[in-house]
Amino acid sequence: MPVVELRTHRVRVPLHTPFSTAVRTVDHVEAVLVEARDEDGRSGWGEATENWRVTGASLAGIEAAVDGPLRAVVLGRDPDATEPLTRDVGRAVQGNQAARSAVDCALHDLAAVRLSVPLARxxxxxxxxxxxxxxxxxxxxxxxxxxxxxxxxxxxxxxxxxxxxxxxxxxxxxxxxxxxxxxxxxxxxxxxxxxxxxxxxxxxxxxxxxxxxxxxxxxxxxxxxxxxxxxxxxxxxxxxxxxxxxxxxxxxxxxxxxxxxxxxxxxxxxxxxxxxxxxxxxxxxxxxxxxxxxxxxxxxxxxxxxxxxxxxxxxxxxxxxxxxxxxxxxxxxxxxxxxxxxxxxxxxxxxxxxxxxxxxx
Missing domain, CATH: 3.20.20.120 (Enolase-like C-terminal domain)
Structure with missing residues (x-):
């Protein structure tokens, strides 16, 4: 049952209290949630957050990486083969750590879902x-x-x-x-x-x-x-x-x-x-x-x-x-x-x- 879909979902969630550091102040989080689905309709989830000041990741850049080279690596592959699959995800693009992390986590989550065990286990x-x-x-x-x-x-x-x-x-x-x-x-x-x-x-x-x-x-x-x-x-x-x-x-x-x-x-x-x-x-x-x-x-x-x-x-x-x-x-x-x-x-x-x-x- 291969991975048949890699979807992205933009979310914007307000904070209950503004958060300030020496680098920036934020009052909300903007992120791309990545959903990896297999043939049976089971889903695994990952996240990449926009962060211009630290990682340089943008929503548009995350979506471009996921919808392009990362999707090409993942679709049709066996999600139970987590090690070689996530290794190839890591090699698919230079930089773009947040996008790679979202896909990597979604694949690990999907593998755990397919085994009916918590990801931590x-x-x-x-x-x-x-x-x-x-x-x-x-x-x-x-x-x-x-x-x-x-x-x-x-x-x-x-x-x-x-x-x-x-x-x-x-x-x-x-x-x-x-x-x-x-x-x-x-x-x-x-x-x-x-x-x-x-x-x-x-x-x-x-x-x-x-x-x-x-x-x-x-x-x-x-x-x-x-x-x-x-x-x-x-x-x-x-x-x-x-x-x-x-x-x-x-x-x-x-x-x-x-x-x-x-x-x-x-x-x-x-x-x-x-x-x-x-x-x-x-x-x-x-x-x-x-x-x-x-x-x-x-x-x-x-x-x-x-x-x-x-x-x-x-x-x-x-x-x-x-x-x-x-x-x-x-x-x-x-x-x-x-x-x-x-x-x-x-x-x-x-x-x-x-x-x-x-x-x-």
């Missing part, structure tokens, strides 16, 4: 519940403090703090947040490339002196500044995580060789899907580099695919960074994942448990 997971941190969007110190108090009351004990906003007082913001949440809350700092190497070292040193439980600092300097990443990593006692610097195994190897990061943030939309993400995870483990599985600002479809992979991780590792869909006012699909406090719950249903598009999408 197909990938080797022993659980369908995945804990997550939650992000505090960049803004004035008082507003971030209020948001931290609210997230803490909702059960989140790991907060990812967006700093690096030019002209902002990052130290004051951090102190306000720390005072609001008190002990027992771990803090992750994400500068989104907002600092110079010397500025990063100075600020991280000041952060350490606060006595707060700072778990890591993410992407302190520009994505392409590998020397700067190494400079910061060598001069701070707080673990440094690379995000925008890592798109491929070649990027990860460069960071490993230069000791440019203690951890890497693997995102499907950056690396091209579940297959390459698993390769990056294996590479990091072999090199003794930590991993956090994260997501772009995307919907329940893309977030759930990453959660299915995160569910395979060994217990005791760092929490995934999978609050993206938590910010949405509603899901664009029926069925699928839900949030339960600080945990993401995958349904005990075939694939991702998605039954179709929501009528409000």
């Amino acid at each position: 197909l990938l080797g997971a022993g659980t369908l519940r995945v804990p997550t941190d939650v992000t505090l969007a960049a803004g004035p110190a008082e507003r971030m403090r209020s948001a931290a108090e609210q997230r803490r009351s909702e059960g989140f004990d790991v907060l990812k703090i967006k700093l690096g906003d030019p002209g902002g007082d990052d130290l004051r913001r951090l102190k306000e947040i720390g005072a609001a949440v008190g002990p027992g809350v771990r803090l992750r700092i994400d500068a989104n490339q907002g600092w110079t190497p010397k500025q990063a070292v100075r600020l991280i040193g000041e952060f350490e002196q606060t006595g707060l439980d700072i778990e890591l600092v993410e992407q302190p300097v520009a994505a392409g500044d590998f020397d700067g990443m190494a400079y910061v990593t060598a001069r701070t006692g707080v673990p440094v995580m690379a995000d925008e610097s890592v798109w491929s195994p070649a990027d990860a190897l460069r960071l490993i060789r230069t000791r440019g990061a203690d951890l890497i943030n693997i995102k499907l939309a950056k690396c091209g899907g579940l297959r390459p993400a698993r390769q990056l995870m294996a590479l990091a483990e072999a090199a003794g580099v930590g991993v956090v599985l994260g997501s772009m600002m995307e919907t329940h479809v893309g977030t759930a695919a990453t959660a299915a992979l995160a569910a395979t991780a060994r217990p005791g590792g760092l929490l995934p960074d999978l609050d993206a869909a938590w910010w949405l006012s509603r899901p664009p699909v029926t069925g699928g994942m839900v949030y339960d406090g600080a945990e993401l719950c995958l349904p005990d249903a075939p694939g991702l448990g998605i039954t179709g598009l929501a009528h409000t999408a």
Whole structure:
């Protein structure tokens, strides 16, 4: 029963609260959902999100890649042969990681649906519940403090703090947040490339002196500044995580060789899907580099695919960074994942448990 159709669906979903970083502010998510169907009418789902400032992906570009070379690779192929099929998807186009990821995830989801098992189980997971941190969007110190108090009351004990906003007082913001949440809350700092190497070292040193439980600092300097990443990593006692610097195994190897990061943030939309993400995870483990599985600002479809992979991780590792869909006012699909406090719950249903598009999408 080959793949007989590869469809694209545009969705636009508002956020319940605007989301700001050092790079951009958004109040909605625009994405292309990809649906792979077999002869029996069973569907698998994937997602590619428009993101001009980080991935460069556009809705038109995603649709062109999916409707053209990616569809040509997939149609008529056996969806149960996931490994060779997704390998060929990865080779079909240069760049276009978001589009490749959407098709890769849709094919993995379809394979799980055909076996009547959750996608997480197909990938080797022993659980369908995945804990997550939650992000505090960049803004004035008082507003971030209020948001931290609210997230803490909702059960989140790991907060990812967006700093690096030019002209902002990052130290004051951090102190306000720390005072609001008190002990027992771990803090992750994400500068989104907002600092110079010397500025990063100075600020991280000041952060350490606060006595707060700072778990890591993410992407302190520009994505392409590998020397700067190494400079910061060598001069701070707080673990440094690379995000925008890592798109491929070649990027990860460069960071490993230069000791440019203690951890890497693997995102499907950056690396091209579940297959390459698993390769990056294996590479990091072999090199003794930590991993956090994260997501772009995307919907329940893309977030759930990453959660299915995160569910395979060994217990005791760092929490995934999978609050993206938590910010949405509603899901664009029926069925699928839900949030339960600080945990993401995958349904005990075939694939991702998605039954179709929501009528409000």
